[in-house]
Amino acid sequence: MMKQALLGEFLHEAESTRKLLKAIPDSALNWKPSEKSWTTAELASHIAEVYNWYDGTFNQDIFDxxxxxxxxxxxxxAENIVAKFEENFAKAHQAMEVSDESTYFNEWRMEAQGNSLFPPMPKIQVIRSFLYNHLYHHRGELIIYLRSTGNSVPGIYGPTADDKM
Structure with missing residues (x-):
């Protein structure tokens, strides 16, 4: 039951991510709002990369x-970033499909060289925060990047100012 709910949200939100990534013109890829920020290309690439973390989160208890x-x-x-998203999305979808729902409350850890990077937490909490909410946060940033460069923003949760009513 939980797996089906997560999968439904995943599929719905991936379509929104796809629309957003496809809205990026090549002319905006090098723009960044400040010296400390990523470029549009780096941010979009990171969004695509989050989908590469699904197997290590859903199907492992330690992400190294x-x-x-x-x-x-x-x-x-931009088309290369979209292609990488599609590749990672397919792997993420498969990882979710083969995941065992009975492990969703297992303790999950992220480590590097045997050191914990975050306190251990239930895998379901990691799925919701590290994968889903993290992605939504960066999509919001990307929307601001698109607006700041004078580009249109596709509707995700309804029409945007760019849509004719």
Whole structure:
């Protein structure tokens, strides 16, 4: 039951993520709001990467960041970021499908070289915060990036100012 609820939200929200990533023009990829911020390309790439963390979260009790490697690919073109999202989305979907719902309350840890990076917590809490809410936070940032560069924003939870009513 919990797995089906998480899967339903995942599928619905992935469509919104897809629409948002497809709205990024190449001309906005190098823009960033401050020196401390990521560029649009880096932020969009990070959003795509979050989907690469699903297997390590849903199907493992320890996520080892010390061993984690990720090839973000060529982020100089928006279509490449969308393609990486699609690749990671497919892996995330599969990871959820094969996950065992009875493990969702297992203690989960993120480590690097044997050191905990965060306090241990139930896997379901990590799924909701580390995967889902983290992603929603960065999508909100990306919307601001698009607005700040004069680009249109697709409707996610309803129409935007760009939609004709």
């Amino acid at each position: 960041m010390g061993e984690y490697q990720y090839d973000k690919g060529d982020i100089t073109k």
